[in-house]
Amino acid sequence: MKRTITLTVNGAPRSVEVEPRALLALVLRDQLDLTGTHIGCDTSQCGACTVHIDGRAVKSCTMLAVQAEGHAVTTIEGLAAKDRLHPLQQAFWDKHGLQCGFCTPGMIMTAADLLAHNPKPSEAEIRHALEGNLCRCTGYQNIVAAVQLAAGAR
């Protein structure tokens, strides 16, 4: 049965009517029009759907929207401050950290969690942190370089 849940999305309170089985990723995309959160797999492995729940990176395809009730969700759309890109977004641009861009929102959300808790990660720590994010295009080199640049820029 549908129910109305309230959660904070990118800083603003939102109410949505959802079935308990609705996955957070689909609710964000289809009901809240936040299509920056991508869905790349059916097996919780690709990380394209990564968002923050109370500041921690989580795969939103592996979370029910009802589990997020009362919590703060941040999606890629909520990362930039007004019209200035977030340092990670800028660094992905500067370092050519994307090709098709499908994995990018998830990469950036995971990297943002890493940098919030470990502002100066080593290359190995960056690679370890991004283990749950798959990219079919770049070969990861420039993604790692972008995270390094963003860490230096902070």
Added chain:
Amino acid sequence: MIPTSFEYVRAKNLSDALKAMGKNTKVIAGGHSLLPLLRFRLAQPDMLIDIGQLRELKGIKRSGGGLKIGAATTYRELLESKELKALYPLIAEVTEHIGDLQVRNAGTIGGGLAHADPAADMPPVMLVLDATFVLQSKTGKRSVPARKFFKGPFTTALKPNELLTEIQLPALPKGVGTAYASFEQAASGYALAGAVALIAIAKGLITRADLAFTGLGDAPFLAPAAAKLVATTGDASLIDQVAQAAVAGVEANDDVHAPAAYRLHLGRVAARRALTQALAQAQRPG
């Protein structure tokens, strides 16, 4: 895919959760084992009871020389505990191996143990550390040693109306070393074969040696062969013999990822590495 329909309640407290458990209900903690099952419709419960946010089931407390860990403590929270790292570096090391950053942010230690995936990383750690699990239902509580908890693939001593509420870790002896060595299936990160070792020494001789495997069989298991190391100095050839004996006669899983013979080979190598590393750590001064 989207799961079949179910009702959802977020338990307000532990006793609420225990009362709500009934026919065709499932508890959900981090959901990182359950949701994949629901999405493939391999499980079709009528109701989910969310215990993932229950304060009563969260946190790490000192208890004697050991620790008590709430079942709904996430892997991330384990890694953030300085106390855990100081007392059981093995748990911290193994936790870093589980899934990926996002999985560790959501998954809980109790959820992983209750799920009892035969290739999960944490169950053999619990065997080697000789942990005790507190299982609770609305009618009472009981304690079950980890060594009697894992019954088979995805099968444990938990009754359908019981929750795993707490993991109790006894104090480790002085002069102890612990290690984990595993070979992971590249895509999933689950262990094809993994070995956990604990070695304690006093006056240069081994006083306790425990070795447990994951990924090899239906359930994690302790290898009795490790006892051969006790009262020796644990030289390399004896460790090799023990590693070999530990996997001898084991009926290993056989699947697309690894045939049984290869799994046993990996198990033997993992055992040798884990024992060697645990011994070196035990021998380290201070």
